[in-house]
Amino acid sequence: MHSIEVSGLKKYFPVRKRLFSGKAQHVKAVDGVDFAVERGETFGLVGESGCGKTTVGRVIVRLYNPTEGRVSFEGTDISSLTQRELLPYRKRMQMIFQDPFSSLDSRMTVGDIVGEAIDIHGLASGRERTDRILAILDRVGLSKWHASRYPHEFSGGQRQRIGIARALVVEPSFIVCDEPISALDVSIQAQIINMLEEFQENMGLTYLFIAHDLSMVKHISTRIGVMYLGGLVETAGSDELYKNPLHPYTQSLLSAIPIPDPDEAVRSRRIILEGEIPSPIDTPPGCKFRTRCPMAGSECGDENPALREAAPGHYVACRLI
Amino acid sequence: MNGGTESAQGAKKLLDIQNLHTSFFTHFGEVKAVDDVSLYLDRGETLGIVGESGSGKSVTMLSVMGLLSENGRVVSGSVTLSGRELSNLPEREMESVRGNEIGMIFQDPMTSLDPVFTIGHQITETIMKHKSVSREEAKARAIEILSSVMIPSPSRRMGQYPHEFSGGMRQRVMIAIALCCDPDILIADEPTTALDVTIQAQILDLMKDLNKRTGTSIILITHDLGVVAGICDRVNVMYAGHIAESGTVRDIFHMPRHPYTWGLLKSVPNPKRIVKERLVPIKGQPPDLLKPPAGCAFAPRCEYAMKICLAKRPPAFDIAEGHAASCYLNHPDAPRVPDAPVRAGV
């Protein structure tokens, strides 16, 4: 069964109108995205900054309202619920944030940060509340005397653990992990990744793992979706995607990963993309990637290709394949 | 690509740092950010300094450049550039060293450029400050340097402001400014951390190319082992203000001899590996430099820690020519470690 199913999702942000240009412009942050995440799996969403991956995550947990399209969570369409109607779902879908410094309220103790969800949902009070907070802190590897301390007394890795405890205390079934390790040191990243994997096994969690670090995404994900300029260009199982990338963008993205081995780094063939990502305000007609695509032909300008199945379970949006 | 092998000859060393100690004096006490660091850079080579935040990798280079913040001070040690001592140079002469002899670029290309001046203005000003040339000559040189960092249509770009450039283009401009007076050394402090992977690949290629084409020596400060593997000749691994291990890039990746280096190598997934297995993280947190451990700084997190490690700070043990590791496991009488990885990702 699907944990999350996203279909035809669009999110446009209005940009301030130019004084004399007349019509209002929109940043097309997410421009038609479809995917589904099975229960218990980790779906990795990768792409460069500005590709809309974070916006997808935020629309799913309804931090933003979608412009178009629907998001269903365990079979219920949640894209048009009011914030009040959404409240019971907030216990079941949570989010882990990127920045371990700005994601914790610096004026609250760790106990209160973790306990806030318990208070909001009225899950427990008094002794029971304290016990629940201490239990979850223990699970993320913090001690009970940490509960009375403030976030600035902790290192980045410990703060990220606090953020994970805050998300887990309501016992959700689905978590959006929005670049949870990109601000951490290398030796700490592996600690957090292992912890997330452990919780997934023990609690049957489903993850949407958003990142730009492809090697970590490959490691943690069951399936991966590659985004470029607001749209998915390829989805496949993570091994399949790495062994057999079809879309030229995926190929160049994979070849750009620095390899931690001097000999392989010399041997590997890098596809270095020319230029930069075009502005998402006036996207080029046709395939959005064709301005940087090393293989682009004249037919690519006609229409934006849709995802189609190139091999079992392997979808790609490119006319040349 | 020949650096490091004949490092014993002092004359070859372009930059030589000996026993550098740099501390920050805070309300809570002295923070020994750099604690007895010695390293060198040969002419024409690319040196990587790898470490996590707080390892002292950036502070070491800021000490060299004389760019420490107000509460930071070089306590002792010597820094020589082509045989000239830098550590007691007056500020005025240091200014000419920065730019003329050492150029530096930082992580964030957004804040390193002045938003109210055009790119062309910022580059020509830098050239004219360090070289006695006319404005026309400086302009010609600026266009030349912009095209050498692969910025398309440089003469048009000269008249544009920083906000008209993307992140990757700004980092190219920063490199152009750092290189406009032909410095011997380019220090790049996490130059690609703020950039996307495909842009990072472009910038690293550019740096590699500049090193080959102009012979500029590069010191690359980074936390990313992958970046180091692809571009550097030699690597210094830093931890908690010390050099943990130093050697050629192959020494570090194929024959690492310090448990911290092992830990770093084991904690990054190798995308080439198909079989999924758990990562092996380094346990615990880096030490608080206000109260560093008495012995080896890494000992509290080290699975091989011995009694001696907690009591005494290890000296640098020579493993081979140009390869040294500060770990007692390398003492001739130390027990052998059976399960130490000898190759990255294996």
Add this chain to the structure above:
Amino acid sequence: MTPRTETARSYESIPPALFEPAAPEERASDEAVRPNVTYWQDAWRRLKGNTPAMLSLVSIVVIVACAVVIPIIKPDYFSNDFEVANRWPDAAFWFGTDNFGRDIFTRIWFGARYSLIIAFAASFLNLVIGIIYGGVSGFAGGKADLVMMRIIDVIYSVPQTIYVILFMVLMGPGLHSIIFALAVSYWLPMARIVRGEILQLKGQEFILAARVLGASNARILFRHLIPNCLGQIIVTMTLSIPSAIFTEAFLSFIGLGIPVPRASWGTLASESISYMRIAPYQLLFPSLAICLTILAFNILGDGLRDALDPKMRS
């Protein structure tokens, strides 16, 4: 592991016992050992290091204490005694007497009560109005914010003193009307500052996290946003006190202040103007009191700004 390369260097010999593995309990705790200081403790530490600000704080405490205590010891501020009129300062009358023979020292501390009550009350009301208005404007954002800020711009376009005079003329002189007039005219800076802070905090991840947890708007505003701008609010309030004291003194000086025989510092200064030639001390002491208090609050406000600014934190 690859065989060890023999090198020429010899190393100090180490007894084999020291090569035993270290017991886990021997390893130092890898716990982060940052001292447990809260934001307020840290701010207080920085403030203590700022000598002028601390001197100002001490002076303010002394002034407030005197304003409370001295009128209790010497309650007579109103009886006329023409025997001792216009006495220069001496052992009996430390600050001299006025033309009705009233002790200026006593009257100054009675005046301090009025001036300080007005200043604190008006600033507190500014705070309440400013936080609510600025909080709602910044939090709501969009069109509501735009409209609310244009309203502020319109109010700002007329000098604040004119509003105060207008209210005083409408309501008549008196303690309540002064406080009310100051409160309704001086909340603009507070509202702008609170709005700016909230606008900037609103997009931070800890607010997003609270939303994902299902926190209501009220909870986000009062539990997260306002506590996080408290530092800025305190600074703004401290700096608004001197302007309230000054405006009150000015109103009393032009005769719109506290009615006689009660007197604020402004009234005292205003009364003594006519005797400036023969008894300059009558003007000197109230003016000094106004100046010192305003100065102390300004220096303290600056000190608080440095102490509470998160960017100054190390």
